[in-house]
Amino acid sequence: MxxxxxxxxxxxxxxxxxxxxxxxxxxxxxxxxxxxxxxxxFSTGGDMLDYLKQMGHIGETDGLLATWFHRANNKSEMNKALTTPVMILEADITLEGYGTVNQSLVPIMAHPPDIYSDNTLDQWLDAVLSSDKGIKLDFKSLESVGPSLDLLNEKNNRTRINRPVWVNADIVQGPNVPNFLPAINGTRFLEVVQEKFWDVTLSPGWKATYLPPILVGTYTRTMVEEMYELVKDVPQKVTFPVHAMMVRSGWQHISWILSQSSNYSLTLWQGSIHPPLDDLLFVRDNSHPARVYYDIYEPTLTQFKGAARSQNRVRRFYPGGDLMDFLHPAQHLEDSFLSGRPDSLAVSWFTVTDGSSLSARLADEVGGMLVLHVAPHGEKPRFPVVQRSGSQPLTLEEVLQTLGQHPKAPWGIYLRVHSYEVLEDSLDLLRSAYTTERLYRPVWISVEDPNSSNSTEDFVSTVERLFPYVTLVLAEQTWPSVVPPAVSGLSQRVALHLDTAAVLGGETQRRSLTQLMDRYHFILEWKEESRAGDLAVLKALRDQHSGRDDAKLYVMSEES
Incomplete structure (x- = not known):
């Protein structure tokens, strides 16, 4: 396939x-x-935002500007939609008489449980193609896909559809839906699209529902990986429909699949419950405007647009997000050819030792990473404090409180935990700060405890259980090293913390670095004895690397 x-x-x-x-x-x-x-x-498989901009409906390629009309199925709703200024019509397709002895091969416009309609797909297309509106077709049964795509192909050959067409089906079992309500067979759905009418944008979704207070689960790593395995080789653009009530809680995994290809985007949709404004702003603040559509109802949509335009609000940055995007937001770097990519080797690293130096550093608008060496308090073994903080120990809780008082300070934090005793307590504090809206900055965390018998698997499982919204850092003592299987396949970012001299010791070491840059970030610790030419070598290695755009090299001093 x-x-x-x-x-x-x-x-x-x-x-x-x-x-x-x-x-x-x-x-x-x-x-x-x-x-x-x-x-x-305009190609039926072309970009929807490019089309809307070309037709003069929007002034910039921003998914928030696209507008939708739902369930434009029967003729009354379809005609109503055609008289409105909405830009994209969404309609549902099944077969006439589906599931009965009267089932035919005629695609009709109806949402289950309806199996009859006064509007066929043929009639619907004739009416909609007389306008300039974009098209999204939601397939409610696998049997309806083939006949519908045959009709699309016929229409396109005869008169040209001349606009983007999205084809949607729920092809993976998603949150809160029992297995006796199965999704459409994803493999077969994608095969039929390739065979019948492949020049479309795919909209493969998870069969999901949200009914509080009981059915409130979210997207899992397994669900997202299953989807990725299905779509990773398709040639089309792909937009994943994601339930707006679960997108933030599942962002660890949703953001992972979004990062796998520049051809991927998200379409947030809502049910009867309006999503919280904070959740929508969270997605907005952690994605490029051109890669997320918002199929959200009024009045929430207008409120969201107004809040998103506010220049003074605090960015709700995902703690597990990319440090360089935090320091140099992607949406402000539209033209990378003119602006150039920010240099990760130039990021500042500052070791926190006391409260006054922390407050002074937070006033620095340049930004970077605050390094916190965390260890147990002498009198309270499970009470995390910052090492080197003198007779009045600076606690991790105090650091997080200070950071919460400076929400716009452009500094992430790197917790170098020196004892497994305080790992859980440190993660609990991070979780508390995040859930109380006091932690919207990158968080990196490592455990560097030579006296512990705990493994990398223990580290990863503890983070996953208590506060998974971080970048995991592995402090490697030798190089080249074997990266533990526990970190392979994680949806979190993973960084390897190495000694610069070990990495640049020879050709074998350098080759290992470039090979792993496709998957990991690197923190290279700069020793006093490091040669002046080492930085030039690192820059050359970075420039030669042609892998993922978000794999980065960072250099920090030994004192950090």
């Missing part, structure tokens, strides 16, 4: 190039005549 996807990907590129040439010719011809301007050609 993967081979088929690759062949189709090559074909898609060819079609896109041809469409671009035709479009250019149409525009040139139109410019030389007195006839009305021709409508530019």
């Amino acid at each position: 993967a081979k088929k996807y690759l062949v189709l990907a090559a074909a898609a590129v060819g079609v896109a190039l041809l469409a671009g040439i035709i479009s250019a010719c149409v525009l040139l011809i139109g410019g030389e005549s007195d006839s009305p301007a021709a409508v530019p050609v």
Whole structure:
């Protein structure tokens, strides 16, 4: 199946190039005549925001600006939708008489439990194609997919659909839905799309519900990995529909799948319960505007737009997010060719030893990472304090309180925990600060306890259980090293903390570094005896690396 996807990907590129040439010719011809301007050609698999911007509906490629009409199924609702200024019509497809002896192969516009309608897909397309609205088709049964895509292909060959088409189906079992209500077979759904009408945007979802106070689970690592295995080789753009009431609690895993490809986006949707404004702002603050659509109802949508535009609000940064995005927000770096990418090797690292130096550093607008060496209090073994903080120990709780008082200070924190005794207590404090809205900055954490018999597996499981919204750091004593299996496949970011001299000791060490930069961040500790030329070598290694954009090299001094 993967081979088929690759062949189709090559074909898609060819079609896109041809469409671009035709479009250019149409525009040139139109410019030389007195006839009305021709409508530019647009692929059914093209980007929805690009289309809306091209048609003049939005001024910038921002998913928050796109507007939706739900369940435009029967003729009354469809006609109502066509008279509104909404930009995208969402409608549901099943087969006439589905599940009965009267079932036919005629696709109709109806949402279960309805199996009859006054509107067929054929009629619906004829009406909608007379407008300039985008199309999202939600398939409620696998049997309806083939006949519907055959009809789309026929319409496109005859008159050109000339706008983006999204095809949606819930293909993975999601939160709070029992197994006796199965999702559509994902493998078969994707095969039918490739066979029948592949030039679309895929919208593969999780079959999910949210009914408090009982059914309040969220997206899990298993659910997200199952989805990724299904779609990782498809040639199309993919937008994952995610329930807005569960997106924040599942962000650890949702953000992971979003990061796997620049062709991926999210579409937040809501049920009968309006999502909290803070949750929507959280997603907004941890994603690029062009990669999240908000299919949210009024009045919440208008309230959200107003809050999102506020210049003075605090950014709700995900503690497990990328440090460089925190210091240099991605949405403000639209043109990387002009602005250049921020240099991770230039990030400042500062070791906190007392409250006054912490407060002074938080006033520094340059920002960077605050390094906290955390150990047990002498008289209270399970009471985390900052090492080197003198006769009046600075507690981790006091540090977090101070950070909460400076929410806009551009500093993340790196907790170097020197005893397993205080790992759980440290994580509890982080969780408390986060749940009380006092921790919107990157959090990195390592355990460096040579006297402990605890393994990396113990470290990872403790973090997963108590506060998983962090970047995990492994302090490696030798290099090249074997990265423990416990960190493979994690949805969190993982960094390896190494000695610079060990990494740059020879060609083998350097090769190992570049090979692992596809998967991990690196903190290279700068010793006093490090050579001046080592930094140049590190810059060269970074520049040669062509892997993930978010894999970074950081350098910190030995004193940190």
